[in-house]
């Protein structure tokens with residue numbers, strides 16, 4: 001009954017707008033950040049100390065992971081039984097002969113109504129053996145990442161219309177090649193239309209493969225009562241079960257399931273990367289799935305790398321109001337009492353340990369709380385210390401364009417909320433240090 005549904009959606013939007021107007025003003029004043037105490041990553045819930053790497057691996061990590069599942073992102077199912085992969089395209093003359101282009105159709109279940117997800121892969125040629133790879137979850141469709149006319153256009157659509165005023169981001173021919181940064185976002189500064197001047201060709205020239213998937217191929221991005229995407233293959237989520245971020249992260253694990261079967265890719269060296277809401281997703285994917293060798297968070301902000309207790313820029317209350325489908329329902333209990341949340345986001349970073357993780361902020365992205373993103377990296381450091389590894393190697397947030405960090409990389413870039421050539425240059429250098 002399309003008209004009834006439309007009316008319900010319109011009513012939902014009206015209610016949303018009303019509740020948003022009742023939200024407290026956003027704080028961008030550092031002097032008004034409330035006093036807070038972060039949960040200690042090295043203290044078990046019963047108060048006993050975490051003294052060694054094995055205490056971490058055997059006891060504290062499972063405890064923290066479970067707290068995030070229960071209170072923030074929601075528990076997700078495992079690998080589904082009916083999962084299938086089919087290589088639909090395999091061309092070793094891609095990009096003027098420089099690369100192999102492969103497309104893999106992922107079906108999540110045997111049921112007829114299973115969503116179809118398309119993993120796009122480019123592999124550099126003339127390498128000695130399997131190559132490390134970046135797995136990037138993209139915003140607007142695989143065909144946006146490069147003008148290559150052979151990239152298929154997805155039939156899915158995330159339908160999110162709340163992002164930066166974009167009203168129709170349906171994948172279509174006219175936006176082929178629009179996102180030179182792969183990950184998406186609204187601006188891609190630093191890349192040009194010159195051949196080779198985009199993130200894909202830089203990744204390939206440095207000896208990495210790229211695998212990318214459109215997040216709409218996994219689950220849509222609007223509050224649909226979890227009736228679409230992969231959610232429709234499962235019972236309706238309980239208050240402690242997967243919201244959309246956990247679902248997109250689950251989809252990334254299914255991509256890794258495929259990559260493990262691809263003989264040209266070294267699946268033990270896959271860095272998972274995303275921007276903004278998909279940066280939150282990349283961090284959660286690495287937390288849930290220890291097969292990922294590295295995680296990269298670009299401007300992920302609230303519910304990603306930024307500390308929630310600072311309530312600077314976007315807050316938990318605001319994110320749960322604007323995007324009620326992103327987290328599990330339990331998370332809304334903390335809207336007005338953030339200090340009772342048993343975890344904070346520095347602990348999301350600790351769930352990557354001892355694997356390398358990179359956090360990137362932008363000066364013009366106050367909504368994502370750049371300082372709170374840095375502090376998460378800083379306060380995750382003690383867990384890396386248990387493994388004899390160094391974290392951000394700085395006590396203060398560095399100045400713009402001064403990247404820091406050993407096993408926890410961090411930079412603040414001048415500019416807005418986006419993935420730029422500068423950001424990718426840092427990720428490639430960081431990957432060279434850790435994946436090669």
Ligand code: GCU
Nearest residue numbers: 163276277278300301302314
């Ligand atoms: C909104 C949202 C952020 C999110 C961003 C994005 O600004 O409030 O939490 O990171 O969208 O995904 O672009």
